[in-house]
Amino acid sequence: MSDIIEARGLVKRYGEVTALDGLDLTVPEGTVLGLLGPNGAGKTTAVRILTTLLRPDEGRAVVAGIDVTRDPQGVRSRIGLSGQYAAVDEHLTGFENLDMVGRLYGLGRARSRARARQLLERFSLAEAGDRPSKTYSGGMRRRLDLAAALVAEPPVLVLDEPTTGLDVRARQEMWDVIRELVGGGATLLLTTQYLEEADQLADDIIVIDRGRAIAHGTADDLKSQVGGERVELVLRDATDSRAAFAALATVATSEVQRSESGRTMGARVDSGQHALAQVLRQLEEARVEVVDIGLRRPTLDDVFLELTGHVAEEHEQTDERELVGTKEGS
Amino acid sequence: MTATLTRPETPRRSTTPASVLSDSWVIAKRNLIKIKRVPEILVFILISPIMFVLLFAYVFGGAISVSGSPEGYREFLIGGIFAQTVVFGSTFTGAGLAEDMQKGIIDRFRSLPMSRAAVLIGRTASDVVYNVLTLIIMALTGLLVGWRIRNSAIDALAGFALLLVFAYAFSWVMAYVGLLVPSVEVINNASFIVIMPMTFISNAFVPLETFPTPLRVFAEWNPVSTVTQAARELFGNTSPAAVTSDPWSLQNPVLYTLIWTVVIVAVFAPLSIARFRRTSA
Ligand SMILES: Nc1ncnc2c1ncn2[C@@H]1O[C@H](COP(=O)(O)OP(=O)(O)OP(=O)(O)O)[C@@H](O)[C@H]1O
Ligand SMILES: [Mg+2]
Numbered sequence: 001m002s003d004i005i006e007a008r009g010l011v012k013r014y015g016e017v018t019a020l021d022g023l024d025l026t027v028p029e030g031t032v033l034g035l036l037g038p039n040g041a042g043k044t045t046a047v048r049i050l051t052t053l054l055r056p057d058e059g060r061a062v063v064a065g066i067d068v069t070r071d072p073q074g075v076r077s078r079i080g081l082s083g084q085y086a087a088v089d090e091h092l093t094g095f096e097n098l099d100m101v102g103r104l105y106g107l108g109r110a111r112s113r114a115r116a117r118q119l120l121e122r123f124s125l126a127e128a129g130d131r132p133s134k135t136y137s138g139g140m141r142r143r144l145d146l147a148a149a150l151v152a153e154p155p156v157l158v159l160d161e162p163t164t165g166l167d168v169r170a171r172q173e174m175w176d177v178i179r180e181l182v183g184g185g186a187t188l189l190l191t192t193q194y195l196e197e198a199d200q201l202a203d204d205i206i207v208i209d210r211g212r213a214i215a216h217g218t219a220d221d222l223k224s225q226v227g228g229e230r231v232e233l234v235l236r237d238a239t240d241s242r243a244a245f246a247a248l249a250t251v252a253t254s255e256v257q258r259s260e261s262g263r264t265m266g267a268r269v270d271s272g273q274h275a276l277a278q279v280l281r282q283l284e285e286a287r288v289e290v291v292d293i294g295l296r297r298p299t300l301d302d303v304f305l306e307l308t309g310h311v312a313e314e315h316e317q318t319d320e321r322e323l324v325g326t327k328e329g330s
Numbered sequence: 331m332t333a334t335l336t337r338p339e340t341p342r343r344s345t346t347p348a349s350v351l352s353d354s355w356v357i358a359k360r361n362l363i364k365i366k367r368v369p370e371i372l373v374f375i376l377i378s379p380i381m382f383v384l385l386f387a388y389v390f391g392g393a394i395s396v397s398g399s400p401e402g403y404r405e406f407l408i409g410g411i412f413a414q415t416v417v418f419g420s421t422f423t424g425a426g427l428a429e430d431m432q433k434g435i436i437d438r439f440r441s442l443p444m445s446r447a448a449v450l451i452g453r454t455a456s457d458v459v460y461n462v463l464t465l466i467i468m469a470l471t472g473l474l475v476g477w478r479i480r481n482s483a484i485d486a487l488a489g490f491a492l493l494l495v496f497a498y499a500f501s502w503v504m505a506y507v508g509l510l511v512p513s514v515e516v517i518n519n520a521s522f523i524v525i526m527p528m529t530f531i532s533n534a535f536v537p538l539e540t541f542p543t544p545l546r547v548f549a550e551w552n553p554v555s556t557v558t559q560a561a562r563e564l565f566g567n568t569s570p571a572a573v574t575s576d577p578w579s580l581q582n583p584v585l586y587t588l589i590w591t592v593v594i595v596a597v598f599a600p601l602s603i604a605r606f607r608r609t610s611a
Binding site for chain 1: 349353356360363364367368433434438441
């Protein structure tokens with residue numbers, strides 16, 4: 001398998017800010033690379049360099065065998081980009097947007113039109129296709145933007161945070177579309193702040209923070225770096241927080257992490273089943289009531305926390321809900 | 331999501347004069363669709379010149395007397411209002427580009443294997459359409475308030491064409507500004523600050539005799555004066571007696587205006603295209 005995207009030592013500075021600080025990445029043909037990082041990590045900067053929108057200060061990037069700085073036009077005819085903010089023309093209809101992009105790829109009139117209709121159909125936009133895209137919902141715009149990236153069926157696709165700002169259903173739909181693309185053999189670079197998204201879609205994940213890659217591997221590799229299972233619990237009453245903390249601490253092999261409210265907590269443990277039983281026993285004795293308790297395999301959230309020392313931003317406030325959502329693991 | 335996809339042949343990637351033209355046409359068409367979809371813009375474009383013609387004709391019309399023009403100030407005025415309005419039309423070019431930059435559409439274009447120049451060529455070309463519409467409306471309003479074309483139709487058309495060509499050149503200036511400061515508000519203010527003095531320190535609204543000397547010299551060589559002068563001559567709105575003491579620029583307004591037009595395009599088109607190409611943003 002040959003690498004269809006290869007970047008070495010990318011550096012980009014904006015005055016004092018170093019947006020990229022020697023980033024390396026490779027994407028083998030037909031695979032999906034997830035570039036995972038919090039706000040300001042440098043994801044968009046990397047995407048802009050790979051798609052010829054930005055010149056790196058240092059380093060080299062080759063896409064589909066072509067150097068991005070030496071022959072940007074050559075790269076452009078082999079990539080499809082869907083940027084972080086949907087770049088659709090709101091005054092044009094969905095059809096007109098796609099038709100225009102087709103013409104600008106050089107597909108010619110007849111083929112551009114046929115392709116536009118085909119893509120509208122495929123992205124469930126056929127009905128809205130002749131309405132100005134100003135009237136589209138956020139999810140529809142995002143799909144239209146992705147469709148625009150696919151107009152010329154480029155061998156390489158670059159999607160910058162394709163699901164940020166979408167609700168759960170729209171995100172699921174977007175995931176389905178992306179999976180279908182991957183099934184069709186596309187090579188894809190995808191950035192995301194959602195650890196779950198990288199887990200779901202990517203073959204290979206690079207975690208970046210402050211312009212550097214801080215970890216690399218499959219989702220499983222990364223999870224095993226964090227290792228072990230966790231006991232997670234949610235209390236009915238926050239006043240029991242101290243007792244529950246003590247119970248968890250007796251089995252924990254890591255620090256016990258506790259949410260702001262004190263109702264949710266979790267810790268890494270060694271032999272999960274025994275640890276869980278022991279915690280349950282202690283909680284029983286202390287008459288502490290839990291609404292949820294269970295064993296959980298580490299998620300990429302844990303990986304992120306482990307690697308960067310800080311939680312991926314979106315997730316900080318939601319950690320209670322997240323833990324409740326892992327009931328099936330108990 | 332059931333349609334099957336056929337893989338098209340590898341798209342073209344080299345830029346030829348034909349591809350520049352066809353890309354420019356695609357961009358121009360896209361800009362023109364906006365006129366259709368946002369009728370408010372059109373209304374604004376058409377109402378403000380009507381207002382200008384009426385205000386000047388009736389507010390100043392009686393107060394200022396002009397000897398060079400057979401029908402007095404009103405007839406003198408029309409050429410000036412035409413010139414000012416089409417020059418102001420270039421603001422649309424800058425503002426349109428700025429808006430596209432802000433909305434990320436320019437990034438979409440930049441990521442496509444299209445001609446780099448086409449985005450700007452298409453933009454400046456489609457803005458000519460705005461000016462054509464404006465000129466038609468202004469001419470009709472002018473006719474209503476007593477303006478007349480006193481030359482042949484060919485001469486008059488040449489007058490309109492010169493106005494359009496000069497405005498076209500000016501829209502390359504605003505294209506450059508739009509790429510430098512991609513903010514619609516800034517562009518609107520900037521164009522006001524530059525274009526307002528340019529059009530007022532000219533013969534567009536008042537005869538040059540009334541100016542103090544330094545301003546008069548500036549005004550005499552100001553291309554807005556010469557395009558106005560040329561339009562007046564071509565419409566037959568000047569009397570031959572009035573031009574004897576004028577400097578070369580006003581003696582040969584068509585040629586002088588065309589020289590400016592060529593120089594502006596020769597400087598600002600390459601500057602803008604180079605700016606557009608620069609991929610740091
Ligand atoms: N044009 C610019 N001028 C100055 N600084 C910039 C510019 N673009 C990006 N930066 C800085 O570079 C760093 C990386 O930004 P980048 O947009 O690549 O992050 P990101 O990972 O895409 O973040 P997000 O998830 O918020 O989109 C940030 O600190 C940002 O402030
Ligand atoms: Mg980003």
